[in-house]
Amino acid sequence: MTGTLCSILGAIGNTPLVCLDRLVKHYGCEGKILAKLDYLNPGFSKKDRAALGVIEAAEANGTLEQGQTIVELTSGNMGTGLAIICSIKGYPFVAVMSKGNSPERAQMMRAFGAEVVLVDQMPGSRPGEVSGADLAEVDRVATKLTIERNAFRADQFQREGNPSAHEHTTGPELWEQSGGNIDAFCDFVGSGGTLAGTSKYLRSRNSEIKCYPIEPEGAAVIAGQEVTSPEHPIQGGGYVIGDLDFLRGFVWDGFLQIDGHTARQTCRDLARFEGIFAGFSAGANVAGAVELLKGPHKGQTVSVIICDSGLKYLSTDLFT
Secondary structure (H helix, E strand, C coil): CCCCCCCHHHHCCCCCEEECHHHHHHCCCCCEEEEECHHHCCCCECHHHHHHHHHHHHHHHCCCCCCCCEEEECCCHHHHHHHHHHHHHCCCEEEEEECCCCHHHHHHHHHCCCEEEEECCCCCCCCCCCCHHHHHHHHHHHHHHHHHCCCEECCCCCCCHHHHHHHHHHHHHHHHHHCCCCCEEEEECCCCHHHHHHHHHHHHHCCCCEEEEEEECCCCCCCCCCCCCCCCCCCCCCCCCCCCHHHCCCCCCCCEEECHHHHHHHHHHHHHHHCCCECHHHHHHHHHHHHHHHCCCCCCEEEEECCEEHHHHCCCCCCC
16 A cells, blocks of 8 residues: 555555465365455444445435434444544444443444443343344434434445445455455345445356355344244344345345354454454354355355454453
């Protein structure tokens, strides 16, 4: 990189792509896993891209007024991205998050100047595991605050700036950095923005590229399975939401389910064998890629996103 950036916003995107050859060898696979290190974004997650995409689209179409308060529900990553962008652009920001998410995330958002509203978990929910009911309660509080403060709701589950950011940045970067050598892409589904936007771009360049949603084992509603185990430790997704707007109209080439134990162990192996200190969803992504290399994509190349940093999970059991 050369030159001087006008602000930290210019450092969002253009993250490295690395081969996980040591991990592939450890798991006895044939082929390649290409991992895009989006945990190296300024807010330590891929959500920086979506946050910038949502805000810039709203500024362009006039739905966001200068100086208007922005409100968003978050597991911490989208909120961190928004907190950074709002601090640079001059928007007051209110992040609404379940107490089931790791406290490091709230500390980060406050450091960037955000107001953080923590919402109690619902009866029966486990600490460290955000349920669908927890998310619904966070949404209720965020909606209430949006009305009370005449705020702009960033709404990562609905705003087209989310998948568009990945269609115009993540997808093209993957294609260029890999030299177009990608046979499959898989991604753990939160809002669905990364999976939708990246898949759309990659398939536009090569219709033979296979794309796979990843969900928690026992809560694979996108795959059309009955929910038998809605609780899981993979923060940021798998909330038993089956009708995500961004995924409508896509035909997937298969469906992957990863349990919390496997995601956790894969995170630890990423650190041990590749020097990549990543979070739960990145572990799920790489575990999904391993499944593909052991199955329909043996000997081929699978791409994934390293979604966020393990630094956001130091209070959890991820690395203990």
